[in-house]
Amino acid sequence: MNGLKTSALAIGVALGCASFGTEAAAQDCTTKIGAVLPTSVDWGKPIAATAQYAVDIANETGGVAGCQIEMVLRDTQVDPKVGVDAAKALVDLDGVQLLLGAVSSGVSMPILTSVTVPAGVMQMSCCSSSTAFTRLAEEGKTNGLFFRTFATSGVQAAVGAMVARDAGYESIAVFYKNDDWGQDIGGLIAKDFEALGIEVTAQIAINDAQASYRAEVTEALKGNPQAIYMALYPDEGTQVVREWISLGGTQNMIAANALKSDEFKENVGMEFLGSFIGTDTASPRTDSASAFVDAYTARFDGPPSGPGLPNSFDATMIALLAMHAAGEGATGTDIAAKVGAITDPNGTPVTADATGFAQAKEVLDGGGTVSYQGATGNVQFDANGDVSAPAVTWVFGADGIEEQKYISLTEVNDFMNSLQ
Template sequence: MKTFGLGLLALAALAAAPGSASAQDVSCPVRLGSIIPLTGPQGPIGKPIADTAQLAVEHINEAGGIKGCPVELILRDDTGQPTVGLDAARYLVDVQKVPAIVGVVGSGIALPIVSSVTTAAKVPMVSCCAVTPTLTKMAEKGETDGYFFRTIPTSRVMGVAHAVAATDRGYKKVAVIYVNNDFGLTLTDDFKKAFEAMGGEVLGTFAYNENQPSYRAEVQEAMALEPDALVLLALSQDGATIAREWISLGGTQNLVLHNTLRSQDFIDAIGPRYLANAAGIDNAQVEGASVDAFNAAYEAKFGKPPVGPGLHTVYDSVVVTALAMEAADTIDGTAIRDNLRVVTSADGEVVVPGPEGLKKALELLKEGKTIRYTGATGPFQFDKNGDVSGPALIWEIKDGALVTQKVITLEEMDALFKEIGF
């Protein structure tokens, strides 16, 4: 058995520690499943998300591992396709016997996995990026049995952020092109409700199917309405194709873009000179020591700041799951599920990202103490449905680079939700 560099005395100490199962009871390494698109339409954003998930595992292992064992991230590429994601989940659960799954970027990937694999297998999923409210509705009906969590707010936060970005720029009448799946449809509905509550009008909404060589028909239908702006709720590669066709056919360069397009690849594919009027949205992080700790660790590893969708949230999805493993008496799905809220307890001792912060967290858990993991996204707690709240940001492109133009704070977002009626 691997002992992760620990001698017999250290193992004996771990076995005697309160609130922690002994390393002898655990098969090393501790496996953690992950499903992330590395290729396909979401590949350009999926690869950095996967790299960040691996960074979180590195930090956990530098901090001492889980119950004296190193963590191994078993990563599967879903290629952005629900059937591939479903097969990946079955492989992780049935073959690799992982006790938990993290990552899972697309809502269209998460839904069938929760419905057909993880809930029945009693394996918790902690998604970094699936935002559909349908998962909340499933939880409310008891259809997830408490095994679904996410470290990203639902699409309603993003819908409101899109509406703020559009109204701040004085757009009164907009057209929407959106990806034809549950994520795109629910986000479009949320945006429409928010934008109309703020005095705007949605002239028309147009669904597109993924992985097509051209979207000229959808673009021409939307352009015929002569909107003030185009709201583009698209995946990375498809979004670039749609934006290029929109601009080449003479559409307005007033674009409101989803967080899936917040990447240098998208800017390079369109050309920065055509994006001077573009604005986009993403989830934001509160300010504080925990966010600073993650940002510094990320930049030290990759040589650049963590700018892009899913980076902060995937780090938290991996770390909070690992801490729940440590807090659990046994590393099984139900025990992990039952400890995910324990390690973010409001009355716990605050611990932060990075090897030193996680080392402190693991030591406190071994001592049987309560912790409050305050993560890369700031402080968060899972509600009864496994959801979290959070702020949002509006970004622009200046001199070919992504810059944050505005942050909508959590307090402001809560006020907007009440005003809109969410």
């Protein structure tokens, strides 16, 4: 466990190892779960490693429903076709009933509609934020099989509008990735800007893997905006910003969390990012969230600074506890039906460590429910599998990504209501 010994959470892991090592050693069965995550990109590797970290904690307590867990990981390459093929292989060949992922909404959506829902497999995403999932659930088309520990795009869109308002920008051009996620957040933030009286001079769709985005940038420059907003991933974001700066565009930039990447910072250059402000959802300021940071830092020799890491941890822990509650041989539908027993606000509070995982299993085995207290706080899902969350703004600093401002859940909700 790489010397996990300094935090309360880590102590729990150590206790879990001591208490449950005999049970784990006696096991002779393994249950596979699937994970479809973008490990070929720099910000995707830590998300997958964090999911594996949660699996390791579960296994240290004796596993799930009497068996050790093997997480079979496949790379999506942030590509819908690759992601669907990976998910099909995990479901059809490996027989998984639980699938973790994906990250991009544009990858998660086709996996949900063409793989997991038809197969009756539960899908738990750490990081997909499109409101299209909410609408699909409201229409009864997810069959209750989809959950996500990341708040919807509406939160980041609202916070991006808040940043523009506070900066005094009167006109903004919006660049968005031409997929489910980008179209969703791009449309939401344009409405939020307009609700604040900020002119949206252009809404420019950015497609994957073009040789150049000069035509798109030239079109956006025609409106002479005071700032730009970007809902892009690092590859396209880097190229758009380079073109934008080279053609004389402003350095006033606001961006969604997909650009929370050292790769993006290094490829663009800090000299061009002095007026850049990013947004992200955030973990609440709770003891459980702080304990996760301490334990993660000890495990990985550094704090969780990339996007989606607390969400990945909680998604995996909750899904595994639901699998335990569902019992040996559970189907995806069985597992999904037990998520409420893990996130019951009236259940027994359990911590997100080996001791808490073991305690949760004991309570669940006795017919009780638990209230999981994790890296993103006291997780609770609504009827559509959605969660709410606080938010942060962040900037690129010389030593990495630096939090600029924390915005509480109450502040986020009040501001979103004011935009209606």
